Amino acid sequence: MPRIARIKKAHPARILVASIMAGSGSDEELRNWQTLAKACQDEGADALELNLSCPHMDRKDMGSNIGKDQGLISIVTQAVADIARVPVWAKLTPSTTDIVLEAGGAFLGGAAAVSSSNTFPSLPLIDPATLEFEMNVDGLVSSGGLGGPAILPLSMAKMAQLTQAFPDKAFSGIGGVAEFAHALNYFLLGCGTVQVCTAAMLDHAIGPNVITQLTEGMRNTMDRHGWSSLDDFRGIRRDRVVTHSKIRRPDAKAYHGGYESEGYATSDR
Numbered sequence: 001m002p003r004i005a006r007i008k009k010a011h012p013a014r015i016l017v018a019s020i021m022a023g024s025g026s027d028e029e030l031r032n033w034q035t036l037a038k039a040c041q042d043e044g045a046d047a048l049e050l051n052l053s054c055p056h057m058d059r060k061d062m063g064s065n066i067g068k069d070q071g072l073i074s075i076v077t078q079a080v081a082d083i084a085r086v087p088v089w090a091k092l093t094p095s096t097t098d099i100v101l102e103a104g105g106a107f108l109g110g111a112a113a114v115s116s117s118n119t120f121p122s123l124p125l126i127d128p129a130t131l132e133f134e135m136n137v138d139g140l141v142s143s144g145g146l147g148g149p150a151i152l153p154l155s156m157a158k159m160a161q162l163t164q165a166f167p168d169k170a171f172s173g174i175g176g177v178a179e180f181a182h183a184l185n186y187f188l189l190g191c192g193t194v195q196v197c198t199a200a201m202l203d204h205a206i207g208p209n210v211i212t213q214l215t216e217g218m219r220n221t222m223d224r225h226g227w228s229s230l231d232d233f234r235g236i237r238r239d240r241v242v243t244h245s246k247i248r249r250p251d252a253k254a255y256h257g258g259y260e261s262e263g264y265a266t267s268d269r
Contacts, residue, residue, distance in 0.1 A: 008044030025061035053093035053118035077109025119145025152176025163190030180217025
């Protein structure tokens with residue numbers, strides 16, 4: 001908590017979002033969310049992001065286990081929103097059947113915005129020479145969250161679902177952002193903000209270089225297209241994402257659905 005106060009004091013004109021997480025299995029756990037929320041906003045946080053999506057929790061009432069339950073999402077979000085003086089964001093997991101349902105639960109509970117996506121469950125590769133996992137502790141591994149460039153297209157698909165389902169709501173895009181070309185994907189799908197983690201971790205300066213590249217890239221892109229603000233291009237490609245049945249196919253004579261072409265076995269009949 002003291003760190004939040006120090007950051008806000010040093011940069012009073014900047015927006016500071018605090019990420020918090022607790023359980024959901026009892027009234028006491030819900031009060032823990034409220035305690036964290038009150039402490040963060042009292043120290044100067046401008047918004048609260050509820051971590052409903054961490055994939056590293058064994059407890060059934062924490063992290064992504066909350067984020068897979070529409071009802072729990074709504075309950076936790078409402079518990080925080082009831083006492084918050086600042087906007088509440090809900091950070092959702094991509095490991096769900098229909099992320100639109102979970103987002104609906106967050107908005108029902110009073111969330112001002114939804115962040116997506118947290119990391120995707122994954123395992124490290126197995127070394128073919130040693131037959132050991134490339135990353136392990138005493139030879140053992142557990143499923144962990146995969147982020148970075150690999151998840152950008154996956155997170156974009158989740159975000160397209162969300163912004164189409166809730167075009168008037170606020171969203172923060174997460175996953176694979178290292179330069180503005182990456183961030184632009186989220187803005188064009190309808191996000192108002194993006195978040196960076198892996199690229200900042202790989203930056204030897206722990207973030208500043210990445211932020212400089214992002215802001216310079218944004219200015220250059222806006223100048224090139226003649227945009228004066230984010231609103232000029234936010235969401236302008238959202239409607240280009242359609243169901244498969246709406247994608248034009250070649251004419252019937254030329255299109256064989258992948259069959260009767262070179263490289264495919266053909267029937268003798």
